[in-house]
Amino acid sequence: PDHTIFTTCTGFNFETIQHRIRELAFLNAGLRIVLADERTKKSEEIFYEGGIESYVKHINRSKNPLFEEPIYLRSENGNVHVELALQYNKEYQENIFTYCNNINTHEGGTHLAGFRSALTRTVNNYITKNNLIKNDSENIQGEDTREGLTAVISVRIPNPQFEGQTKTKLGNAEVKGFVETIVGESLTAFFEENPQV
DSSP: OOOTTTTTTTOHHHHHHHHHHHHHHHHHHTTTEEEEEEETTEEEEEEEEHHHHHHHHHHHTSSBBBSOEEEEEEEETTTEEEEEEEEEBSSOOOOEEEEETTEEOOOHHHHHHHHHHHHHHHHHHHHTTTSSOOOOOOOOHHHHHTTTTTEEEEEEEESSOTTTTOEEEEEEOOHHHHHHHHHHHHHHHHHHHOOOO
């Protein structure tokens, strides 16, 4: 930055920039980025061929995953692209990271709502179909399906509408239904093909 304009500039934080570059490399599988700090001559090449699957593994690297490879879903409908990776671990906390057009939507939004709804419904349908709960009147709640879950949801849409001051919550209503449909269909197929998971 021009110091005659930005008079209170405090400099760059390598770790902050590194975190953002790592996010971009995860969200764009195969993208290779070289981050170099000319002040300290520190340099790092960031590259993740596995994209958001690698992201989920990175988050879960010290958390004892319940199955080796993350579940990966990808679909598109016209100009709307959805990519999702998820994996459960032995912890109780949920870690769901959402993005729209590579922007971290840490307040969630319609893509997160569609995912949560589809996950809960799909798990309950699978349990009912396979008689995994003795009492038919019991349903698994949404919080139960997300316990120990690590997930990354990335959508790409032509005209994102963000809500709030910080623009970190996706508001496109059509995205919810699309994500819900894709996750529901893909997870149902995955569960049928991988009963051990």
